[in-house]
Amino acid sequence: MAMQINHKLEMEMSKFETYESKLTVYAERIVNLTVLVELMEKNPGAYSDAYMQEVKVQIKQLEALVQEFLGSIQTSTTVFESLHQQISSMVVVVTMLERYNKNLVLVNHREYINIQLKLEECEKRHNEIFNPNIGSCEHGGITRVSKPIVSQLNAHLNAGFK
Structure with missing residues (x-):
């Protein structure tokens, strides 16, 4: 999602660079036409009908360009509003993930x-069972007595030797 937003933002920023250059050209044309119309107002009889029609055409063209420019800006504004909503959604998601992560760390x-604690308790029981306190009477004393065991040394040499 972040990559999509970044891509859209880069596209819109490049459009704004184009808008800036167009705006500069349009401003120059408006200044030139303004000067021309002011000259025509001062001396209305000095210009032919064909020339006046040409000036009207230039004004209409410039008006159409400005309308197109305003439409482009409106489209960009809509895109920026959409980007703003997506970024706001991302902030909410990141905040939720941050809370989840903090809760997960606590859990x-x-x-x-x-x-x-369970490991310590288990080790304590293990030590009590398998390492009784030898040398004291607390270990419970003798637990079992069996018959004596007879072993034969060198049994393989002499069968009667015990």
Whole structure:
């Protein structure tokens, strides 16, 4: 989504560069036509009907260009409004993800603490069972007595030797 927004933004920014150059050209043409019309007002009889028609055509062309320019700007404004809405949506999503991440960290930390406590308890029980306090009477004493075991040394040499 961010890449799409970036691409749209770059396209609109390049349009604004084009708009800037068009606006400069249109401004020059308007200034030139304004000067020409002012001269025609001062001396109305000095210009032929054909010349006046040509000036009218130039004015109409410039008017059409300005209308087209305004339409382009309106389209860009709509695109910028859409981009603004998309960016606002992204901010909301990032904020939600940030909250989720913080909650996840808290939950994971609590789970870690619980596991750590269980591990310590398990180690304590293990040490009590498998490492009794030898040398004290607390280990419970003798738990089992069996028959003596008879072993034969060098049994392979003499069968009667015990």
